[in-house]
Amino acid sequence: MVKRASPLQIYKLLDRSNCQSCGRKTCMEFVTDLLERRVKLEDCPENHLPAKKRQQIQDLIAPPQSPLEFGKGDRMVTIGGEEAFHRHDLTFFNQTAIAVEVYDEMPDLMDVVKYLDGFAVFRIGENLTLDAIAIRCTSNNPEMYAKTVKLVADAVKIPLILCSFNIEILSAAVAQIKDKKPLLYAATKENWKEIGKLAGENNLPVVCFSTNTDELVSIAQSLETMGVKNIALDPGTMIGPGYSSATLNKLMQIRYSAIRDGSALTKYPTIGVPASIWAIEKPKSDDDFFAVQYKEALAAVMMLSVDVSMVIIHSGRTKEDVWMPLALMTYRQNIFTDPRIYPRVDAGFFKVGNPNRKSPIFMTSNYRMTKIPVEQDIKDSHIDAWLLVVDTEGLGIEAGVAGGQLSSDKIAEAVKEFKVFDAVDHRVLVIPGMAARLSGAIEDDANCYVVVGPGDSSGLQKYMEKEWDLDKYMKEYNER
Amino acid sequence: MSFEKITEKLLKMLEGSEEITMKDFELIGEHLEFSVLPGIGKSVTMGTQQAIQQIATQQKLKPAEWIETKFPEIKNEYKGKIEEVTFYRKKNQSKVIIGGETVPPYLTFFGQKNPHRPVVSLDVFDYGRSFPKPIKAIYKDVYDDQVAWAKRAEKFGADMLTFHCLATDPLLLNRPIKEDAKIYEKILDAVKIPVIIGGSGNKTMDPQLYDQLGAIAANENSRTMFSSADKETWEKVIPLSLKYNQNVLLWTQLDINDQIKLNKDALGAGLPRDHTVIDPTCATLGYGLEYSYSIYQRYRISGLLGDQTLNFPTSAGTTNAWGAREAWMSNDKAPQWGDIFKRGPLWEVTTALAMSLCGLDLAMMFHPLAAQTFKGICMDFFAETKKIILPIEEWVTMKI
Numbered sequence: 073m074v075k076r077a078s079p080l081q082i083y084k085l086l087d088r089s090n091c092q093s094c095g096r097k098t099c100m101e102f103v104t105d106l107l108e109r110r111v112k113l114e115d116c117p118e119n120h121l122p123a124k125k126r127q128q129i130q131d132l133i134a135p136p137q138s139p140l141e142f143g144k145g146d147r148m149v150t151i152g153g154e155e156a157f158h159r160h161d162l163t164f165f166n167q168t169a170i171a172v173e174v175y176d177e178m179p180d181l182m183d184v185v186k187y188l189d190g191f192a193v194f195r196i197g198e199n200l201t202l203d204a205i206a207i208r209c210t211s212n213n214p215e216m217y218a219k220t221v222k223l224v225a226d227a228v229k230i231p232l233i234l235c236s237f238n239i240e241i242l243s244a245a246v247a248q249i250k251d252k253k254p255l256l257y258a259a260t261k262e263n264w265k266e267i268g269k270l271a272g273e274n275n276l277p278v279v280c281f282s283t284n285t286d287e288l289v290s291i292a293q294s295l296e297t298m299g300v301k302n303i304a305l306d307p308g309t310m311i312g313p314g315y316s317s318a319t320l321n322k323l324m325q326i327r328y329s330a331i332r333d334g335s336a337l338t339k340y341p342t343i344g345v346p347a348s349i350w351a352i353e354k355p356k357s358d359d360d361f362f363a364v365q366y367k368e369a370l371a372a373v374m375m376l377s378v379d380v381s382m383v384i385i386h387s388g389r390t391k392e393d394v395w396m397p398l399a400l401m402t403y404r405q406n407i408f409t410d411p412r413i414y415p416r417v418d419a420g421f422f423k424v425g426n427p428n429r430k431s432p433i434f435m436t437s438n439y440r441m442t443k444i445p446v447e448q449d450i451k452d453s454h455i456d457a458w459l460l461v462v463d464t465e466g467l468g469i470e471a472g473v474a475g476g477q478l479s480s481d482k483i484a485e486a487v488k489e490f491k492v493f494d495a496v497d498h499r500v501l502v503i504p505g506m507a508a509r510l511s512g513a514i515e516d517d518a519n520c521y522v523v524v525g526p527g528d529s530s531g532l533q534k535y536m537e538k539e540w541d542l543d544k545y546m547k548e549y550n551e552r
Numbered sequence: 553m554s555f556e557k558i559t560e561k562l563l564k565m566l567e568g569s570e571e572i573t574m575k576d577f578e579l580i581g582e583h584l585e586f587s588v589l590p591g592i593g594k595s596v597t598m599g600t601q602q603a604i605q606q607i608a609t610q611q612k613l614k615p616a617e618w619i620e621t622k623f624p625e626i627k628n629e630y631k632g633k634i635e636e637v638t639f640y641r642k643k644n645q646s647k648v649i650i651g652g653e654t655v656p657p658y659l660t661f662f663g664q665k666n667p668h669r670p671v672v673s674l675d676v677f678d679y680g681r682s683f684p685k686p687i688k689a690i691y692k693d694v695y696d697d698q699v700a701w702a703k704r705a706e707k708f709g710a711d712m713l714t715f716h717c718l719a720t721d722p723l724l725l726n727r728p729i730k731e732d733a734k735i736y737e738k739i740l741d742a743v744k745i746p747v748i749i750g751g752s753g754n755k756t757m758d759p760q761l762y763d764q765l766g767a768i769a770a771n772e773n774s775r776t777m778f779s780s781a782d783k784e785t786w787e788k789v790i791p792l793s794l795k796y797n798q799n800v801l802l803w804t805q806l807d808i809n810d811q812i813k814l815n816k817d818a819l820g821a822g823l824p825r826d827h828t829v830i831d832p833t834c835a836t837l838g839y840g841l842e843y844s845y846s847i848y849q850r851y852r853i854s855g856l857l858g859d860q861t862l863n864f865p866t867s868a869g870t871t872n873a874w875g876a877r878e879a880w881m882s883n884d885k886a887p888q889w890g891d892i893f894k895r896g897p898l899w900e901v902t903t904a905l906a907m908s909l910c911g912l913d914l915a916m917m918f919h920p921l922a923a924q925t926f927k928g929i930c931m932d933f934f935a936e937t938k939k940i941i942l943p944i945e946e947w948v949t950m951k952i
Contacts, residue, residue, distance in 0.1 A: 158853065160846040177951065195838070210951050235948050257948075265616040272613040283941050285623040293619040299612065308945075313931065314938035321661050328626045335624045348947035366898065366925055373902050377845075377909040386952075395890030398878065399837070399898050403906065406842040415806065415843050441840040467805055468840070470875060471833060474753035475805050476784065506875075509723035530877050530885075 076155065076162070077132040079103045085125045086116070093117045106133060109165055136334045139166065140277050140302045140341045140381070142204070142255040143231020149203045151381035152304070152341025157331045159379075160411050167408040168375065169203035169382040170400055171233055172389060173347050175210045176220040182227060184389050189228035193398055196444060200401040206233035206257065206347075206384050207245075214244035222248040233257050233384070239266040250274045257343075258306060259295060261287055268295045277302035279343050283310075285322055289337050304381065306343040311371045312352075319344075319371075323380055341381035346371035350386050369396050376403050415440050416466030421490035422447075425456035429497040430542060432457050434525065434532070435483065436504060437464040437472055446529040453533035458495060462486045469506040480513035487518045500545045504529070521549035628662040630655055632858035634913075635825050636667075637799055637865050639712060639746040643773045646744050648711050650829070650913035651865035656856065657909050658933045669930040670908050672923045673748055673916045674710035675871055676702045676739070678719045678732055684880035686896040690920060702739040702747070708920035709927060714748040714779060715739060717761055721752035729757065733764045740772065748916075749798075750779045759788035766796035777801055779867075779916075780831060783814055790821040801867055803831045806843050808850065812861050825864070829914065834868035836876045837903045844868070845910055852911025865913035870926075873900040874918060897921040905929060 079100070086099045094115040096102045105111040106129075113129060121129075139153030151169050156162035172188050174181055185205055193200045207224060209217040217236070225232060225248070232254040234245050242256060258281035259267040271278040278300060282288040285307060292303050307322035329338040346368045355361040365387050372383045388397040419438045424447055436446045438461050450457050462483055464472035472478030483503075486492070493499050499520040503511060505527030515522050523545060526535050636652040652667040680695020694701040698715070705713055717732045719725040739747055749765045751758035762778045769776050780803035781789035793800045802818055804810040811832055818828065832851060835844045848866055855863030873879055879899035883892050900922035904915045908930065917923040 158849055160850055208948050210949050237948065268616060269613060289623050290619060290621040293621045297614065297619050298616050299614050310942050310944055313935035316932040317658055317660060318937050320658050324659055325626060325661050329624045337621060337624055345947060348944040350952060351944055351947040351950050352942050369898060370905055370929060373905050374909060377906055392890065395895035395898060398889055399902055402838040403902055407845065409842050411846050415840060471805055475782065528877050
C-alpha cells in the first residue's frame with residue numbers, strides 16, 4: 073500500500089498557533105481530522121497557512137486514487153479517493169455509489185426517476201439511498217434526449233449520468249443541464265477527442281470505456297494531457313463462464329496498480345456496469361428473467377466487494393424489485409463500516425424509553441450488531457423497558473450460545489453485577505428465543521422466572537401485546 | 553454582409569488555429585450562434601448571457617493528441633501457499649479437494665491460477681424445525697426423513713453434505729448419539745458424496761459424536777471432517793481425528809489471536825497440516841458481515857504472504873444468513889423488502905460470494921438456489937477466459 077502521511081509530517085508544516093479557526097481546539101486535532109477526512113484543508117485560513125506549505129500538505133494527503141465529484145447540492149456524490157488497498161489496512165472512505173439506469177424513451181420515465189430520487193431504506197440508524205440516475209439515449213435524437221434530460225434534472229435532486237457514445241447527443245444534453253454537473257459516459261477510442269473537449273470546456277467529469285486495459289489507460293492519458301481533470305475508468309462488465317474472471321481481473325489490476333503501487337496512470341475511480349448483462353442475455357421466461365436479475369445482483373456484489381467506485385444497475389426501478397437494491401445497500405453499509413470500530417459494545421443495564429418498576433427486562437448480548445438493532449426495535453415498538461446487555465465477548469446470541477460465551481453463569485453474573493432486580497418489583501427476565509435452551513439453567517443460576525421471548529427482536533411489539541403477563545409470571549415464580 | 557457570410561469568412565480565417573484570444577472584447581446582441589465543436593456537430597443555440605458565461609468559465613484545453621500508453625506492470629508479492637485438504641468416499645470413489653491457492657481469489661493476471669474452486673456443502677439437519685418459508689418450501693416433506701433429505705440435497709448439485717447432529721444436545725432433544733449414528737450410516741449408503749459430521753455445539757457430547765460417527769466413516773475408508781473443534785474441545789477431538797484419519801474444522805469466533813492459538817494447539821497435538829480447515833465464523837449480511845469479510849481476508853492474505861499459522865483452507869457457514877430478518881421475514885410482515893423467495897436466497901448467496909472474494913474454500917449452505925447460484929458463479933470464475941469480446945456497450949442503447 074502507498075505510504076500514508078504521518079500526522080507529524082503535516083503538523084510541522086502548520087504554524088501551530090492553535091487559532092481554532094477550523095473549529096478544532098488544537099492544530100494537532102486539525103491534523104488528525106484532516107487525515108480522517110473530517111475537515112478540509114481549506115478550513116485552515118490563508119493567513120495561517122501560506123500557499124507553498126498548503127500545496128505541500130495537499131500533496132502529502134492526496135490519496136493514490138483521485139476522488140471524482142458529480143452532481144450539485146446536498147446529494148452531490150464523491151467517488152474514488154481511496155487509499156486503503158484492503159479494508160483492514162485502514163478503512164474505505166467513499167462508499168461505492170449505486171446508480172440505476174433509465175432511458176429517454178421510457179414510457180413511465182418521470183414516475184421512475186421520482187421514485188429513484190426518493191428511494192430510501194432505514195437500517196441500523198442510517199438512511200440508505202441511491203446515488204445517481206444514469207439516463208441513456210435510445211431515441212438517437214439529440215433534441216429529444218436534451219429535452220428529456222432537462223425535464224428529469226428539474227424534477228429530481230439526485231445526480232445524473234448522461235450516457236451516449238454520440239457527441240451530438242451528449243453536447244445537446246450538456247447544454248441543457250451542465251450547471252447540475254452531470255457525469256459523462258463515455259469517452260472511447262473513437263470519440264475521445266470530442267467528448268474530451270466537451271468535458272474539458274464545461275468542466276465536467278467523464279468516464280473512459282474500453283475492454284482493453286492498454287487502450288483504457290491510453291484514453292485516460294490522452295484526456296488528461298488535453299487538460300480534462302476528472303476522469304473515471306470503466307474496463308467493461310462481462311459476466312458468465314470465462315468472462316466474470318476477466319471482469320474481476322481488470323478491476324483488480326487497476327486497483328493493485330493505483331492503490332498498492334501508486335501508479336499515476338491508473339489513479340482514477342473505477343466504474344462497473346452490471347446493467348450491461350441485459351444487453352447480452354435476453355430472458356424468454358419469468359424464470360430466465362429472475363436468473364438474469366440474480367446474475368446482475370451478484371456482479372454488483374462482486375464489485376462492492378473490491379471497492380469499485382460506482383456501479384450502474386438495471387433492476388431496482390420498481391417497488392417489486394426492491395430486494396435487489398436492498399441487498400446491495402445493506403452489503404455496502406457493511407463494507408464501508410470503519411473496521412476500527414470494535415464489534416463489542418459495553419455490557420450493562422440500560423433504560424430504553426421510561427421504564428418503571430413493573431416494566432419488562434429484556435436480555436441481549438454485547439455484540440454491536442445485536443445490541444443496537446434490539447434497542448432500536450424496542451424504541452420503534454414504543455415499549456418502555458430495561459435492557460440487560462451481557463458480556464458475550466462481542467458475539468451474537470446464537471453464536472454465543474453455541475460457543476459458550478453466553479451461558480447461564482454469565483447471565484447470573486450480569487444480573488448480580490448490575491443489580492438488575494433492584495430496579496423492578498418483579499423477578500422476570502425475558503431472554504431471546506435463540507437462547508431458549510438456556511432458560512432452565514438461568515432460572516436456577518439467577519433465581520428468577522425466565523420467559524423465552526421472540527426469536528428476533530422485531531417480534532417484541534407483538535409479544536408485549538399478546539403474551540406479556542407479569543402477574544401470571546410472578547404467581548408461577550412464587551408458587552415454585 | 554449577411555450573418556452567414558460573416559460566419560463563413562470568420563471560419564475561413566480561423567482554419568487551422570487551435571485557440572482564439574480576444575482583447576478589449578465587447579459583445580452585444582439578442583442571440584449568439586455559438587459553435588462549440590466546429591466541424592463535428594451542429595451548432596447549439598443559446599441565450600447571449602449564457603454564452604458569455606460559458607466563454608468565461610471555459611478552460612484552456614491543449615490540442616488533442618493520442619497518448620499510447622501501456623498498462624503498468626503489477627508485481628506478484630505472494631510467495632506462500634494455502635494447504636490442500638482432501639475429502640473422499642471409499643478410497644477415492646468420490647473426491648473433493650480444497651485449498652492449494654497461491655494467489656488471491658480468482659486472480660489470474662499474476663500468471664498463476666488457483667487449482668480448485670470453492671466447494672459447496674449443503675446442510676442436512678437431524679430433525680426438522682421451524683425454518684424460513686423458502687427453506688420449508690424445499691424440504692418440509694423430508695424434515696423427519698434425513699435420508700430423503702440428503703438424497704435431495706445431493707441432487708441439487710452439492711459437492712458435499714453436512715449432517716448436523718443438533719438433536720444430540722441434551723438441552724435440545726437429548727437424543728442418544730447411537731440414533732444419529734444409525735441415520736449417518738443410512739445417509740452414507742444413500743449418497744455418493746462425502747458427508748461432513750456436524751456437532752451440536754455441546755462440549756461434552758460432540759467428542760462422543762465424533763467418536764461414533766468417525767468410526768463409521770473410517771470403516772468405509774472415507775475421509776470427511778469433524779465440524780468442529782474449538783478451544784474447549786480440541787484436546788479431545790484431535791486424537792479422535794487421528795484415530796479415524798479425518799479432517800478437522802478449527803472453529804473460532806471472529807478473533808485472530810484465538811485462531812492462531814487454536815491452530816498451533818491442534819498442530820502441536822498432531823493434526824496434520826493437510827487435515828486442517830479453519831472457520832473464523834461467518835457473520836451475516838447486514839449483521840456484522842464486515843467483521844468476517846476482514847478476518848477471512850486477513851487470514852488468506854497472510855497465508856499467501858507466507859504465514860504458516862494461517863495458510864489453511866477456510867470454511868463458512870453461510871446458513872447463518874437466514875438469521876437476518878431481511879432473509880426470513882415473510883412477505884406479509886415485510887412487504888417493503890420485496891418477495892422473500894428472491895431476497896432470502898440472495899441474502900445467503902451474497903454472504904457466500906462476499907466471503908469467497910476474501911478467501912473461502914468451503915461454503916456450508918442451506919438453500920439450494922443459493923448453493924447452485926454460488927457454485928455457478930465459482931465455475932464461471934474458474935472457466936477458461938474467453939477471448940471474444942461481448943458487445944456490452946449496447947447496454948447504452950437497449951430499449952428496456
